[in-house]
Amino acid sequence: MQSTSPVTPLSLRKQDWAYRYLRERILTGALAPGEQLSQERLATELGISRGPLRDALSRLVIENLVVDRPHQKWMVADVSAADARDVYNGRAALESMLGAAAAQSPGERRDGCDDLLADLLDRQHTAASAGDLAELRALDRRFHDTIYGLADMPASMAALDQLRAKSDRYIALYLADSGRAHASLEEHGRILAALRDGDPEQSAALTRAHVLGGLGPLIGSLDNQPANLTETSNPKN
Numbered sequence: 001m002q003s004t005s006p007v008t009p010l011s012l013r014k015q016d017w018a019y020r021y022l023r024e025r026i027l028t029g030a031l032a033p034g035e036q037l038s039q040e041r042l043a044t045e046l047g048i049s050r051g052p053l054r055d056a057l058s059r060l061v062i063e064n065l066v067v068d069r070p071h072q073k074w075m076v077a078d079v080s081a082a083d084a085r086d087v088y089n090g091r092a093a094l095e096s097m098l099g100a101a102a103a104q105s106p107g108e109r110r111d112g113c114d115d116l117l118a119d120l121l122d123r124q125h126t127a128a129s130a131g132d133l134a135e136l137r138a139l140d141r142r143f144h145d146t147i148y149g150l151a152d153m154p155a156s157m158a159a160l161d162q163l164r165a166k167s168d169r170y171i172a173l174y175l176a177d178s179g180r181a182h183a184s185l186e187e188h189g190r191i192l193a194a195l196r197d198g199d200p201e202q203s204a205a206l207t208r209a210h211v212l213g214g215l216g217p218l219i220g221s222l223d224n225q226p227a228n229l230t231e232t233s234n235p236k237n
Helices: 012-028 040-045 051-060 081-103 107-130 133-149 154-175 178-197 200-213 215-223
Strands: 074-076
Touching: 012 040, 012 051, 012 154, 040 051, 081 133, 081 154, 081 178, 081 200, 081 215, 107 133, 107 178, 133 154, 133 178, 154 178, 154 215, 178 200, 200 215
Parallel strands: none
Antiparallel strands: none
16 A cells, blocks of 8 residues: 555546556556455545445456456456467457558548657657656557558457457556667557558558567566466456
8 A cells, every 4th residue: 555645636537537547557567467456445545435446446347457256356357478469469460450451541641640640659759768658658559549540440440449458468568678668669660651651561561560579578578477477367368
């Protein structure tokens, strides 16, 4: 428990703020895989009632970040190499398809996003250099979402969002290494160049390599975790 309770921003509902706060603690490992979550302790720590807390935890269950076990305490979901392989291969298939479709979108639409994508890439470099991982993850998502939005394939985007919700902890673990973060941004630059050129084959190949390129180092990181952190206890994963 922290020595001082965090303060709920006035601009957010208590359940929305509790969701964001707990989600970030899970992504950064402050709440570790397999850790039991006491509603009483968390409600006291956050200074909120159990109703908003349960709403926040239920949202985290949907994202496979928390496990709701009947008649037992809630628990932070485990991570595993097998789950990472499943999620990343699914992401690679969808993201390469969306990347190709984005490169085939009308040139004026791609040109309209060029300044935004260049700015997002610059801001990612700044965040990586400053070690601001939360900002880096947020900008990474905006960068890819802006590109994939050009594909105009909402059903595929919805399926991808489900996979990315499951992979957020893996992404956080991967980007925690500054060398990996900067290498990832170099790949972003090449993906942006392929988009500008309107080259669907190159866009698809670079996007697929970008997604799967992080899987090997990530598996290595998971293999070095304690055994109880890499065993999947949620049968739905």
